[in-house]
Amino acid sequence: MTGLLTLNAGSSSLKFGLYKEADEPELLVHGQIDGIGRAAQLIVKSGEAETRDQVDAPTQHAALQRVMAALAPYTRGMQISGVGHRVVHGGPDFAAPTLLTPEVQCALEALSPLAPLHQPHNLAGVAAARDMFPGAIQVACFDTAFHRGHPWVNDAFAIPRSLYDEGIRRYGFHGLSYDYVTGVIARDFPELHAGRVIVAHLGNGASICAIRQGRSIGSTMGFSALDGLPMGTRCGQIDPGVILYLIEQKGMTPREVQNLLYKESGLLGLSDLSGDMRTLLASSEPAAKQAIDYYVFRARREIGALTAVLGGVDALVFCGGVGENASEIRQRIVEGLDYLGLEMNGMESPDPRDIGTGVARILVIPTDEERVIARAVHDAVTETLQ
Incomplete structure (x- = not known):
């Protein structure tokens, strides 16, 4: 059995979801670690069941290790084929889920000044997942992507045009949430x-x-x-x-x-x-x-x-x-x-x-950003195998 993992790494938190791989990924368990770097708490939810435990998680890497230890009962006999990451800022160039090659990761690191309290931690989660799952593909899903294609008047500030060309423009965020909600509206x-x-x-x-x-x-x-x-x-x-x-x-x-x-x-x-x-x-x-x-x-x-x-x-x-x-x-x-x-x-x-x-x-409409990520990872895994 193959599985997908979704990660949303913040400055002091790590949200996760484990899915059974399918055309519509099946959520098995999800949760988060809060308080990374200090008194961290691990919350794991499966169906109606929920557990809360104090854990030692000084870094994103250590937090991911704690998460995988907690997920061990669910991952026995499972191969993690893909890991999806919420990345807050995709800049002007990234408008779709993207495989995290070294070149892409370098480009995303260069965008850190645009989201200084989010981007570095998102990428720290990528590094931790790459170390832990070297055989899995890593996919970035961008909070800005849903808004690419705005009318120009909604993108621009009234400052010198050269600054717009450098990338100082309106990007918009929470795109994964809007993507999910829009999909529910289209369906229902x-x-x-x-x-x-x-x-x-x-x-x-x-x-x-x-x-x-x-x-x-x-x-x-x-x-x-x-x-x-x-x-x-x-x-x-x-x-x-x-x-x-x-x-x-x-x-x-x-x-x-x-x-x-x-x-x-x-x-x-x-x-x-x-x-x-x-x-x-x-x-x-x-x-x-x-x-x-x-x-x-x-x-x-x-x-x-x-x-x-x-x-x-x-x-x-x-x-x-x-x-x-x-x-x-x-x-x-x-x-x-x-x-x-x-x-x-x-x-x-x-x-x-x-x-x-x-x-x-x-x-x-309750939102589900992790499911949007899981779907993108499934598509990337499927395309890689073709």
Whole structure:
């Protein structure tokens, strides 16, 4: 029996999925290690069963070793034929899943300045997997790929053209999530797939994408994963003048500003309490309420803007940890959008994913980025064997 492994390596985490190889890969077990480099915890989920254990994982390589030890009962008699990796940034050139040759890996390392808190860790996961599975093909799947082919006006900044030619442009992210959700819409709601859909991926990282006939037309995220909506610890949209002020008048270094915008801002910075929406919703602190108010306001504002990009909206889709689970946030975002045909009033639908009652549909579709990766790896393995 052959199997596929999917890896999503972050700065202090490693998400994984083990699949039985098939035309539609069959998920056997999945989970993650959190806290790499400090007090790491391994979570393994198989069906309804879940285990949690403290493990020693100082590096990505050590984390992958812990993962494979935990997967041993599932991999007996199995050959791992391919490993798929989520790579945040594909730059202007990588628009499809790609075999990770040494040349490709070198090109992706050169893109690290475009995603400094993501790309190096993604590639560290690649190195660990290559060492552990030397006979398996390694495939990169890019969060930016879904957005390649944007109209030029959605790609460009109003800065000198030479900088655009160098690659300073709007890329968009969360593409694996949008790819999966768009596939579900095409399968289960074909009448919507042909139309104008806005997908809100709301989690610790958050963005919203305008999609027409299954293709990305515009996105709230741009050159980096900072732009657009406020996130757990990331700032979202900000006047560039603020950054100049922090450097020139406050004397902050670029590294300090980077840390501020990526790790100390967003819901955490606004509330001075937490970047976790669940904690904020449970809090009675006024600052927690203000942080939620800002989050909702920005999401509603971006939905309106992307509706203008599309020339109307036929469906609004929520996904991601917050989008899928926080019904209060969904309700508050939709409030006041009845002028777009978006309304929710709690009426039951034959399809529990369908939560709207207005002219435009409102759906909740759980995303599955790992499955998108597994499918890409299966295709790459199949092509390699032909």
